[in-house]
Amino acid sequence: MSYQLREEDGYRYIDEGQGEVLILLHGLMGALSNWEPVVDRFSNNYRVIIPMLPLYDMPLLTTGVKTLSKFLHKFVEHLNISKFTLMGNSLGGHVALIYVLNHPEFVHSLVLTGSSGLYENAMGASFPRRESYDYIKEKVAYTFYDPIMASKELVDDVFATVNDRNRVIRILAMAKSAIRHNMEKDLYKINMPVCLIWGRDDKITPPDVAEEFLKLLPNAELNWVEKCGHAPMMERPEEFNEYLDKFLKKVYPVNA
Template identity: 70%
Template sequence: MNFVVKEEKGFRYVEEGKGEVLLLLHGLMGALSNWEYVIEEFSKEYRVIIPMLPIYEMPLLTIGVKTLSKFINKFVKYKELDNFIVLGNSLGGHVALIYAMSYPEKLKAMVLAGSSGLYENAFGGSFPKRESYEFIKGKVEYTFYDPKTATKELVDEVYASVNDRHKIIRLLAMAKSAIRHNMAKDLHKIHIPVALIWGKNDKITPPEVAVEFNQLLPNAELTWLDHCGHAPMMEQPEEFNRILKGFLEKFKV
């Protein structure tokens, strides 16, 4: 599926379909294409919007998960969104959680998959072998249960990013910000319904992270996906969409 990326007022985003809004937030190494199967399935009934998070455009001194949440608030205002459902994978989930803390009145519900915010075993503090294609390939494959999910296109994209000095500095700064910003003490304040859709074989945000989210969020439900790593909407798209559909049915007007 080819997405038309719109560029308006400093925002880059994809928007497909009509109806209630699903706002999708990608992860640190993610891209709009990570949500391809969700767009294909849900744009038939929903207005699906995916803003591109400006990780590489942010000044170094302002990089952080809170800054990304402020960016999402500006985007929501620009698009005049209200009473919508937010979905976040990895860093995108973390940003969604911060946004939900600040603007609970805007959200109807939230879906998290492999979200950071409690603990994550990310790429680590540096890329000692970032020039090595095989090393990066192994790191990308580590994200998934089935290494074949890490397509050459995906590996090429990550390899290019980590070998771009401008980008890698910002990636590492953002990763450190996410690790420092632990939300364990704040999650009890988020009362909207939350669906946790988690890969049982997630090595980045392991199963115990999902269990802790489920315990700390007052109105959460946790569903596991077998043979699935950190990006269930990519690795088990049919099952992910089935679970998501069941959750969304509860909020249909």
Template identity: 65%
Template sequence: MKFALKEGHGFTYVEEGEGQTLLLLHGLMGGLSNWEIVIEEFKKKYRVILPILPIYEFPVLTTGVKTLSKFVHKFIKFKKLEDVVLLGNSLGGHVGLVYSLAHPDKLKAMVLTGSSGLYENAFGGSFPRRESYDFVKEKVEYTFYDPAVATPELIAEVYKTVNDRNAVIRLLAMAKSAIRHNMKADLHKIRIPVSLIWGRNDKITPPEVAEEFHQLLPDSELKWIDNCGHAPMMEHPHEFNRLLKDFLDTRNI
């Protein structure tokens, strides 16, 4: 990670640049490094903030999407943020959707990429066998169109997580919470502009998920990235940045 981590009031986060706030939320198995090239590009004009979501730190009984949304709200209050543009990948997008319903006054716009909230096929329908590195490698590669994007460092990070018993218990609790917390009935209430930037080859939240989001969100646009899986900002970061810039420019943000 090339950016310095900051700490305060129990939060750990990256903060770069000045201007309109872009708040980035990572996914269930994601981390800060997923957004490096996005931060590098947009810190030139925006205040880009990326908090570490404490997915593995909540009590098991309270581990869930709503708890993460409350954490994000506390962070936004701590940083005194207003008119936030929230960007979320996978679980981070789901958390953003829940947050936008609870606190619509805090957000100016939202960008979702590979977001859960309607449907997801995490790990290709099966959870990794903890003892099998090769199985974990296969399932991490499943996230991407090009399996080479799943670097040995990324695979090792996921392997370490799924071999930590406490982390796995919370990981499963969070995944189950995401499945239970379907957003279909509530999406019509989200009135802010939403850009859906989706990998056309996403196998975890497939293209029909993006199309349903586009249909149900009142003010949304849908942009595709070809030869791309579940994490466009990692697999095709420059194309992702171009589409993000177009959205921000079009909306005068």
């Protein structure tokens, strides 16, 4: 990624542009670079911030989505920002939902793409063949509509992660935490504008998950990205950005 990674007071993050603030949250196997097309498009008119979530740095007993939400709030207070648009993919969306419920006064609007929080078909409760590079490559390709998106660099990163004992036990703990903290009964409390941008061919959080979010969130809109899997901002960045641009212009009309 070509953007500067800032490091201060234990936080690592990207902070580009000026204007209304967009905070972007990556998923369990994600990275800051997943959001690069969004930074490229929107940092001319918005302040785009991507914190690196401490997925592998928390004590095992506290590893979970609620702890990540608390981390996010400390980060937000550190930067002294509020009334931002919070955006999350996969696990990042789940963290965003918990954060909004706990700190609604800080969030202006919400964007979810391939978000967990209801249910998902992840890699499973274990990695039975994590020593097999081809198996991991197959699992990474499962994330996308077009398997060519599973680049060697991406597969190498996931392969290294799931073969690191410290990391894999935290991944499993985080996945179990996400399953335990189902959001279905709490979504009615989220009254702010919500934009759902979903891959029509998402196999991890399938289309009916998006439909359920639309039904349960009082002020949501749903935008489909055709021929796209679990990470539309990576696989179909232009379409993702178009939907996002329309939503942001609606909720920040002064920027339109």
